[in-house]
Amino acid sequence: MDTCKAYLPELVQSRIDDLVNVQGLEGELAIHLKELQDSLAALEALAREDASEAARGLVEDMERLIDRVRREYVSLAYRQGLVDGAGFRRMVAGQGVVPEI
Template identity: 50%
Template sequence: MESIKASLPDVIQQRIEDLVNAQTTDEEMAAHIKELGCRIAALEALAPEEKGEEAGQLGEAVHRLCERIRRDYVAIAYRQGLVDGMRMDKLAAEE
C-alpha cells in the first residue's frame, strides 16, 4: 500500500499537467474548425474555375484528415488512462 501512496501523487500530477497543458479545448477546437473552413473557402476561391471542384474536394479531404487526427488524439488519451489504471492495479497487487 505504501508504494501506491508513493506513486499515486505522481500519476495524478502527471494527468493534471496533461489536462492543464492540453491545446485542444472545446473553444480552441471550434476556432480551429472555423479557421479551417475559411481556409478551405480561400483555397476554392484561388483555384481556377475548372479546378474549383477539385480544390473543394481537396479541402474536404483536409477537413476529414483533421477529424481523424483529433479522434486519434482522443484514443491516445484513452489508452494512456488504461496504462495508468493497469499501473495502479499492479501496484495494488504488489501490496
Template identity: 35%
Template sequence: MNAPKTVFPDIISSRLEDLWGAPLPGEEAPQYFDSLRKAQEKLLELLPESDRTEAQDLLTEIEGLSERLRHLYVRFAYIQGLQDGGKLREVLGGAPANC
C-alpha cells in the same frame, strides 16, 4: 518488505510528473479547436475555387483521423491507469494483479 519502498515511489512520481505537466482537462481544447478552424479556413482561402471541395474533403478526413487518435490516447491512459493500479495492489497487498 522492500518492494513497496522501491516500486511505490516510482509509480507515484511517474504519474505525478505526467499530471503536473498536463493541462487541465478542457482548458486548452476550445482554443485548439478555434485555432484549427481558423487555419482550415485560411488554407481553403489560399486555394483556387476549383480545388476547395477536394481540400475540404481532405480536411474532414484529417479531422476524423485526429479524433480517432484522441480516442486512442484516452484508451492508452486508461490502460496505463489499470496497469499502475495492478502494480500498486501487488506492492501494497502482495496479491497478484489481474491486469
C-alpha cells in the same frame, strides 16, 4: 492506501503533461495537425478566389484529417489508460489490496 494517495497526484500530473506535450512531438499527430492548418490556410485562399469545386475537395480532405486526429487522440488516451490502470493495479496489489478493474 496511503501509498496510493501519495502516487495519485503524480500520476494525474504525468497524464496532464503528456496531453500538453503531445503536440510538441514529431509524431503522426503533429503531422496531421500541421496538414490541417495548411488545409485551412489553402481553403481561405480558395474562398477568396471563388474556386468552389477545389474548396469542396479541400473541405473533404480536412474532414478526413480531423477524423484521423480524433482517432489518434482516442488511441493515445486508451493506451495510456491501460498503462496507468496496470501500474495502479500493481501498486495496490503490492499493498495486499487488488481492485476490480
